[in-house]
Amino acid sequence: MPPRPRSPKPLGTITRGTTNPNRLRRVDRWLAGPEAYRLRRAVDPLVVDLGYGAAPVTAVELFTRLRAVRDDVEVVGIEIDPARVAAAAPLARPGLAFRQGGFELPLDGRRPVLVRAFNVLRQYGEEEYAAYWDEVRSRLAPGGLFVDGTCDEIGRRSTWAALDPEGPVSLSISLRFGAFTLPSDVAERLPKALIHRNVEGERVHGYLRALDRAWLDAAALASFGNRQRWVETCRAVKGDGWPLLGDASRWRLGEVTVAWSAVAPG
Template identity: 55%
Template sequence: MPTGHVTRGTTGTNRLRRVDRWIASLPAFRTAADPLVVDLGYGASATTPLELHHRLARVRPEVEVVGIEIEPERVALASLSAKPGVSFRLGGFEVPLPDAMERADRRPAVIRALNVLRQYPEEAVAGSWDLMVSRLAPGGVLVEGTCNEVGRVASWVDVTSDGPQTFTASLRLASLESPLIVAERLPKALIHRNVEGERIHAFLEELDRHWRYNAALAVYSPVQRWVATVEGMRSAGWPVLHGRTRWRLGEISVPWSAVAPA
């Protein structure tokens, strides 16, 4: 029996574009001997697995995407849209792969699980992470998180066999009033921890403070304002990762230890 519960299945065109772009840049995907990627809990239509394949194929034309859903009717409907490089499978956190995929021990380089654990209790997160990570290929990455309905606000955690590694927030800057909006779309492991005394709360408050401090730069562009905000975070001692290339996309990433529950 599949492991997990049926989710609402909400999906939409371009909803996961921010995390797709992130996965396309991951060394675990770019250097994988077998670029197999799982879209776990893709929802009520085949939209997000098809989009994921389209975007990743620009980097690795030989990529294969397997969409896995726990609801049989969703799998039957999505299977009508199967094509070379994209297939669908009934399952849950145990991440079953189709028997036809060459060999029984084949494992994904990346598992994407967006907007799945959001509907679970916080205490279910660690076990679900462990189960999904156990299905990864050596060096593989689980990308788990959530986003809003139109994909303009998103955050996720990269998890490996060594545990959670990084936290990333990704925001559409053109319409951003405050980065605190991401508090509504934090991964399940963090969303209930956005309170005084927790690291994620301190991180978001500091991020908002730097955003407001750099308000004058908005006359040039929201991108310049965001880059200055992220630079301010780094100068303030936050262990911000990467550089301007990724910051200009509306992203900010830090090691998991910087925001992990106290």
């Protein structure tokens, strides 16, 4: 889609900005895993951590993790609060920079191949997220990906929606074993596009119920560990016709990804 005209001022509002070290390890592992091909084939390996918060730790971690994929990657942390940008400046280094801005992505005309925005849009109104999704998508490089996600305070329960320049692609759930009773416990961490849709009759509600049923049905495998039980849960859900993406190598990590069409708001 063609880029939107550049806004004269940052798009968005200052959010709470709370963060913790290693909080985004689950989505970073996904970006450096099954989605790493996007970075490897990019003409310009530019990555954005959008709305990194009061401390730049997650931007630094993203830079370190993606450097293992491609050693010439550039990460730009973008924050709307100028005080947060100033506080992050001492951590800048070759390949890692910080800029003031918002969803308009002030990158001097460059198009990022990856944009990660975590715990950002969940603080906006439900009527706002779609416009911001479109804004960021319009600025992606061809084959780029925008990840809009949410997680708990220390990253044990995490979800994210992935969007390419054409629109939403998938929903991922990633859980630490032992940090949930039922898979649907993650519902309070769904992206803004879905968090209010977890009600009877909506696709995402049906998906979470399917995960719960399969998890309970696999209870006999608990003696072999929650990893085995989760793998069987995902296998059963896929067998029931849910369009899961990826395979057991991801399921063993407590992660599962489904095509967006299966959970899109009705």
